[in-house]
Amino acid sequence: xxxxxxxxxxxxxxxxxxxxxxxxxxxxxxxxxxxxxxxxxxxxxxxxxxxxxxxxxxxxxxxxxxxxxxxxxxxxxxxxxxxxxxxxxxxxxxxxxxxxxxxxxxxxxxxxxxxxxxxxxxxxxxxxxxxxxxxxxxxxxxxxxxxxxxxxxxxxxxxxxxxxxxxxxxxxxxxxxxxxxxxxxxxxxxxxxxxxxxxxxxxxxxxxxxxxxxxxxxxxxxxxxxxxxxxxxxxxxxxxxxxxxxxxxxxxxxxxxxxxxxxxxxxxxxxxxxxxxxxxxxxxxxxxxxxxxxxxxxxxxxxxxxxxxxxxxxxxxxxxxxxxxxxxxxxxxxxxxxxxxxxxxxxxxxxxxxxxxxxxxxxxxxxxxxxxx
Amino acid sequence: xxxxxxxxxxxxxxxxxxxxxxxxxxxxxxxxxxxxxxxxxxxxxxxxxxxxxxxxxxxxxxxxxxxxxxxxxxxxxxxxxxxxxxxxxxxxxxxxxxxxxxxxxxxxxxxxxxxxxxxxxxxxxxxxxxxxxxxxxxxxxxxxxxxxx
Numbered sequence: 001x002x003x004x005x006x007x008x009x010x011x012x013x014x015x016x017x018x019x020x021x022x023x024x025x026x027x028x029x030x031x032x033x034x035x036x037x038x039x040x041x042x043x044x045x046x047x048x049x050x051x052x053x054x055x056x057x058x059x060x061x062x063x064x065x066x067x068x069x070x071x072x073x074x075x076x077x078x079x080x081x082x083x084x085x086x087x088x089x090x091x092x093x094x095x096x097x098x099x100x101x102x103x104x105x106x107x108x109x110x111x112x113x114x115x116x117x118x119x120x121x122x123x124x125x126x127x128x129x130x131x132x133x134x135x136x137x138x139x140x141x142x143x144x145x146x147x148x149x150x151x152x153x154x155x156x157x158x159x160x161x162x163x164x165x166x167x168x169x170x171x172x173x174x175x176x177x178x179x180x181x182x183x184x185x186x187x188x189x190x191x192x193x194x195x196x197x198x199x200x201x202x203x204x205x206x207x208x209x210x211x212x213x214x215x216x217x218x219x220x221x222x223x224x225x226x227x228x229x230x231x232x233x234x235x236x237x238x239x240x241x242x243x244x245x246x247x248x249x250x251x252x253x254x255x256x257x258x259x260x261x262x263x264x265x266x267x268x269x270x271x272x273x274x275x276x277x278x279x280x281x282x283x284x285x286x287x288x289x290x291x292x293x294x295x296x297x298x299x300x301x302x303x304x305x306x307x308x309x310x311x312x313x314x315x316x317x318x319x320x321x322x323x324x325x326x327x328x329x330x331x332x333x334x335x336x337x338x339x340x341x342x343x344x345x346x347x348x349x350x351x352x353x354x355x356x357x358x359x360x361x362x363x364x365x366x367x368x369x370x371x372x373x
Numbered sequence: 374x375x376x377x378x379x380x381x382x383x384x385x386x387x388x389x390x391x392x393x394x395x396x397x398x399x400x401x402x403x404x405x406x407x408x409x410x411x412x413x414x415x416x417x418x419x420x421x422x423x424x425x426x427x428x429x430x431x432x433x434x435x436x437x438x439x440x441x442x443x444x445x446x447x448x449x450x451x452x453x454x455x456x457x458x459x460x461x462x463x464x465x466x467x468x469x470x471x472x473x474x475x476x477x478x479x480x481x482x483x484x485x486x487x488x489x490x491x492x493x494x495x496x497x498x499x500x501x502x503x504x505x506x507x508x509x510x511x512x513x514x515x516x517x518x519x520x521x522x
Contacts, residue, residue: 240478241516249521270431289440290520300522301438305431308473333476341472345465359469362461364451370467371451371460371486 002190003213004204005180013142013182017175018058020188020202021089026053029198030087030113034072036062043129047072049086060089060117060175063141063152064128068262068319070097074107081110087198088112089175091119092168093159093317096350097262099170100313103357106265113194116168117175120145121152121160124322131155146183159318159331162231163224167217170353173198179216187213228335235336245300247333250326253299257330260323263310271302307337312358313349314338388508391436392417392445393428397455398490399447405494413498414505417445424448425486426459430470433484437474440517443483443508447497450488460488480511 008016025033035058037048045062047069069090076082090098095116101107122128123137131137137155144152153161168174172195176187188204190196238247255272258264276298278286287293314334321330342348345358394400400421406413422428425448433444446467448460464486471481485504489497516522 239476241519242478244477245519245521270429286439290517292520294521298435301431301435304434304438304473304477305429307476308430308434308469311472312469337472337476340475341469344468344472359462359465362458362465364461367464367468370464371448371488 002196002199003207003210004188004190004199004202005207006186006188006204008182008184008186011183013186014059014061014138017060017186018056020204021058021060021087022053022056023202024087024198025050025056027198027201029085031084032082033058033087033089034069035087035089036060036064038062044125045128058089059138061120061142061177062128062138063120063122064125064137065091065094065122065157065317065319065322066125068097068260068317069094070101070107070262073098073112074101074262074265077108077110077112078106081108081112083111085111085113087115089115089117090168090171091117091122092166093119093163093315094262095168095170096164096315097317099350099353100263100315100357101265102353103355104263104265104313109353113173113198114168114171115173115175116171118168118177119160119163119166120177121156121163121166123152123155124157127155142182145177146181157318157322158329159316159321159335162228162316162331162335164228164316165221166224167221169351171195176213178220179213189213232336232339235332238333238336244333248300248303248328250328251299251303252326253296253302254325255302256323256325257320258306260319261306261310262317262319263313263315264306271298271305307334311338311341312345312347314342315350384509386509386513388416388442388505388513389440390417390443390445390504390508391441392419392447393422393425393432394419394445394447395425395449395455395460396421396423398449398453398488399425399497401491402447402489402493402497405491406498407494409494411494411498413501416505416508417501424454424456424459425463426454426456426461426466428463428466430466430473433470434473437477437479437483437514438516438522440514442511442514442517443485443504445500445504446484446486447489448486450490453490477516479514479516482507482511483514 006020033050036045037057038045038059045059045064046066050056128137133140141152172192174189180187190199318331347358425446428446436444454460467486474481487500
């Protein structure tokens, strides 16, 4: 690993990061850059694909995740990999999702240069747009981050509050904000040969103290782990048919969560397919089983079916929850189930690129208690 | 005492069991039980599928949400799958499904997976008897009275 330092000019963190990305883009080592940029309305930042360095006004640290960047890369690489390198600036959860999509044959990493960025957390889309504080969301977050206060915590998306790991793994380059004073400098780490090549001629200083970063990363991971443990304990009671029926009762079966989920990749979801088209008399007969039936029917079946299909690869990005029009706190149920299921198969989604997803492999001598008792 | 009472209460209860049987082994096994005139409880409603590996957990969940008291999945013995490894994959899926059943608060004993070959008509009949009694002991599916799903 090579670690370098990006000096912050004029107290402008965003501007200095933008200059660095501009350098990468104009160096020709990457032809296109996928990065977050504030839209002309100034209200919201979205991922943009940039080829012209002059038009790049990246807003890397804007605390928002409007859509899954992993899904975008899947779209761009599934038909054919790009012929020249694309740099993609991604948060840790999205890199995990991308790795899962690669394993599912839904994306390719050929000519994709992953630039990971330490994530302090993101705000829900609507909170970001109508931010209640005087400062802009980005400034508010950075101030809270540098002063190490919990001010921003209350605005975070619930998935971010119990984030599994905010530090990117499997990235070629990492933009590090933990373990440094971001008012003065930001860390740039190259984890692969591609990353090293990319920053060879970049205007960066040599790092003197790698230990500080290591310590900070360890600390933040431990703190997050602790929060997660508390969260899992709190949500332990989210089971049983009474509780689950009540939990999902606001579900209108719109399937927004499935659209937003980076892992749900099926071209046509089973739940949108003709399997669920039935003749009128079948509805009548199904109703007769219990005497009455809540409509639209199969809303809970959709939630449980989706859970069953994606839970082993769930990277806990929380985009499903953000997409829910009725604010169902999906993570409260999904994270505990994901935790148990992934533990059972000793699987950590997004960690190892070469590992196979558990549902396509098997061992002859496993789970012998299932099948014969 | 409590246990006794419970058993008594369920004595007249006839469990509804939905069965997914693979075309190559378990379905033929059930067929053999029939042609050999082996008696077994009529509680199972058999659905023939091409492979136990083709039974998406969603079908099992749908049966349970609609009020089935038990679900049976029958496949070829490990190593005998007509499609080489469908039953091994089905077995993994069953382990995953247990997490969802747990979330729903359903006993995992309501979903059975058994390996029954085409020549095991007697085993099929015995398994049906065993399962019907086990589900009768468990009592009716608590979801059956929930119409608000």
